[in-house]
Structure formats: structure tokens, C-alpha cells
Amino acid sequence: MIVGIPKGLLYWKYGPGIEAFIKELGIKYIVSPDTNQDILDRGVKTCVDDACLPVKIFHGHVHWLKDKCDLIITPRIMKVAHREFICPKFCGLVEMLKNSIEGLPAITEAPANLETREGIFRWFLTLGRILNCSRRNIINAHEKALYFFENESSGYNDLDFPLKVALIGHPYNIYDSYANMNIKNKLNKLDVGVITEEKLQKEEIEEKIKRLYKKPFWNFAKNSYGAAISLYEKSAVDGIIYISSFACGIDSIVIELIKEEIRDFPFMVLKIDEHTGDAGMDTRIEAFCDMLERRMYFENKCAQSREYGYSCKGII
Structure with missing residues (x-):
């Protein structure tokens, strides 16, 4: 057999x-x-x-x-x-x-x-x-x-990069490189590292879920929300990318919950289906990474100004 x-x-x-x-x-x-x-x-x-x-x-x-x-x-x-x-x-x-x-x-x-x-x-x-x-x-x-x-050994934890993003979503969207247009390699080539939920302790995710009015019914929803908020609050990443399957009802709810919590923190949703092409995906990823670079540059400038007693007005 x-x-x-x-x-x-x-x-x-x-x-x-x-x-x-x-x-x-x-x-x-x-x-x-x-x-x-x-x-x-x-x-x-x-x-x-x-x-x-x-x-x-x-x-x-x-x-x-x-x-x-x-x-x-x-x-x-x-x-x-x-x-x-x-x-x-x-x-x-x-x-x-x-x-x-x-x-x-x-x-x-x-x-x-x-x-x-x-x-x-x-x-x-x-x-x-x-x-x-x-x-x-x-x-x-x-x-x-x-x-x-x-003893799951999967997950990404790219620490040796100047910029890092949290890659959030269902595991089959994160790790199937053909479905997500090889997004990890694209980000790494742009000098951006990737961190996924597997590198967090389950207790960290559960702790963030407690702030919700009701615990999510769906396991993937809980993990995605908890991981995104945990990495954001720990300042472990410079931005969040959520990979979502087109027409996924669970994702549509979780994305809004994350947006409410992180406010103006860099956040991008990439919808994938059988019609998704490399060109559009590349453009959005490059634009997002450019924005992260500018944000880091201006934050560093602002920090230097404060160090010398100057206002950040005009820098950001």
C-alpha cells in the first residue's frame, strides 16, 4: 500500500x-x-x-x-x-x-x-x-x-535585519510560498526580516486575548490577533503584514480588531486568490517597506532632536 x-x-x-x-x-x-x-x-x-x-x-x-x-x-x-x-x-x-x-x-x-x-x-x-x-x-x-x-519547529524569526515585520495569517497562507508569492524572500531582499506567531509563547497570545469583550470562537483568529498585538506592544516589529485569503470571513473580523488596537501603526493587508499576480504584490510590498524606512529615518531624526533639546516640528 x-x-x-x-x-x-x-x-x-x-x-x-x-x-x-x-x-x-x-x-x-x-x-x-x-x-x-x-x-x-x-x-x-x-x-x-x-x-x-x-x-x-x-x-x-x-x-x-x-x-x-x-x-x-x-x-x-x-x-x-x-x-x-x-x-x-x-x-x-x-x-x-x-x-x-x-x-x-x-x-x-x-x-x-x-x-x-x-x-x-x-x-x-x-x-x-x-x-x-x-x-x-x-x-x-x-x-x-x-x-x-x-514541538513545532516552524516559524520565522529574522533578527539580523534593520527592519522587521510581523507576518500574520493562517499557517497555510504564511508557509505556502507559491500561494503568497514568496513574500518572505521578497521582504528579505528588501532588507526586511520576518517574525511569525510561532516565536511567541502561548501565554503571551492568551494574555492579549483577555482584553477582548469575548474570546474568539476561532483558533486561528485568536492566534492572529494575539500575535499581532503582542509583537506590536513589545516593539518587536516595525510593521505588520496580514496575509488573507479572499472571501475569508474569519480574517475580515480579525483584521478590524487588530486595526482598532494598533491605531496608526504600519499595517498592510494582502488579499490572495488564484488571480493574484507578482506585479501588484511586488508594488505593494516595496511601497510598504519604503514607508517603514522613512518612518525609521524620521523617528531617529526626532530622537536626535529631542536629545539636543530641539522640537521635532518640521521633521515629521
Whole structure:
């Protein structure tokens, strides 16, 4: 048996753990390639029109795998934290795939409640039984996978740059370089470093959430808001870039909450979909970075003026 693992959606968060599980069981597996134009085209052709870009990309990865394996892992992820949920499209992803792509091999359908160790084990136990593995082997493989689930090494933390921005958004928008037009490399070439939410402690994010009237229902919304506000208040970044999928309802709410809190701090929203092109993206990124440079220059000038007892009037 050959198992297929689509390199989309929450692969960027849980993929290494799933790969470790399959590998420990001695099962042959194949991971779809990094997102490219062919993957995107497959997704656009097979997925419903009103789906967001990440879901279309996931369809493309599954379509690429369908003739190359006997089972495709499509986690029906329900929850990743206590009393917090993620996009409802994850709950119905299996049905979307079944009704959109013809000639699919077997795909996993079991719900995945990843909020506790017990929930993670149950999902791996179900997967292991599908693969006809013994309970002992499943338990051993689960321990290997659990290490990756609990010790995420992903995230950007570029400290050796004169300017730094917080890159905020869903993990599949941040780490799929084709979907976001390779934004990290573009920023680094402009001498701007990138910091993401993974480099913050969970307690820091939770602390910022307490100021809201009500705790966000969505896990990604909570993380995006908490990370943006924490990095802003710590003065760890010079600006914030929010990468948002076109038509994402969760993002539309979080963006406004962040704007209310940071006021006039440099903040840019980049909407991405299958029509997004490099030219427009490059122009906006370059303009934003130019603004950050000017802001830093004037702030330094103002600081020097205050040091010598002069007013900042006329400098800013």
C-alpha cells in the first residue's frame, strides 16, 4: 500500500508528525510537491468556485496524488484547542473532495480532535487500523508523531535585519510560498526580516486575548490577533503584514480588531486568490517597506532632536 499526503492546508502544521507516524509503521508514502502552477490549475478546475484559495490548492494536491497512491490522508480536523474551532470547511473537506474529484482512491474520513493527547491518539489509532497495523506498532508510531505535534519547529524569526515585520495569517497562507508569492524572500531582499506567531509563547497570545469583550470562537483568529498585538506592544516589529485569503470571513473580523488596537501603526493587508499576480504584490510590498524606512529615518531624526533639546516640528 502507498499512502498519499497532500501538501496543503494544515500540512504546514501537522505534516511532519503525520509523516513520522507513517514512516515509523514502515508504510510507503508519497507527499505531493510544493504548490506550483500545475497544482493550482488542478485545484481551480476541480474545486467549487466560492472556495478560498487554500481549499482550492488542497484540491489540486489531492488531484495530483489520486493516481499515485492507494489511500490519501485528508484529516477531518474539528478542533485543535479546548473550546476553539477552525474553519468549517475543514469539517466538510472530505465531502468536498468526494464530490469534486473523480477517480479518487480511498481517503480518510475520521474526525480529528487534536485538542488533547487522547484525541490525537484516537485519530492515529483509526489511521493505523486502516493501514492494518497492530496496536503496539500504532502506539510506538504515535509516540514518534506526538513529538512533532508538541514541538513545532516552524516559524520565522529574522533578527539580523534593520527592519522587521510581523507576518500574520493562517499557517497555510504564511508557509505556502507559491500561494503568497514568496513574500518572505521578497521582504528579505528588501532588507526586511520576518517574525511569525510561532516565536511567541502561548501565554503571551492568551494574555492579549483577555482584553477582548469575548474570546474568539476561532483558533486561528485568536492566534492572529494575539500575535499581532503582542509583537506590536513589545516593539518587536516595525510593521505588520496580514496575509488573507479572499472571501475569508474569519480574517475580515480579525483584521478590524487588530486595526482598532494598533491605531496608526504600519499595517498592510494582502488579499490572495488564484488571480493574484507578482506585479501588484511586488508594488505593494516595496511601497510598504519604503514607508517603514522613512518612518525609521524620521523617528531617529526626532530622537536626535529631542536629545539636543530641539522640537521635532518640521521633521515629521
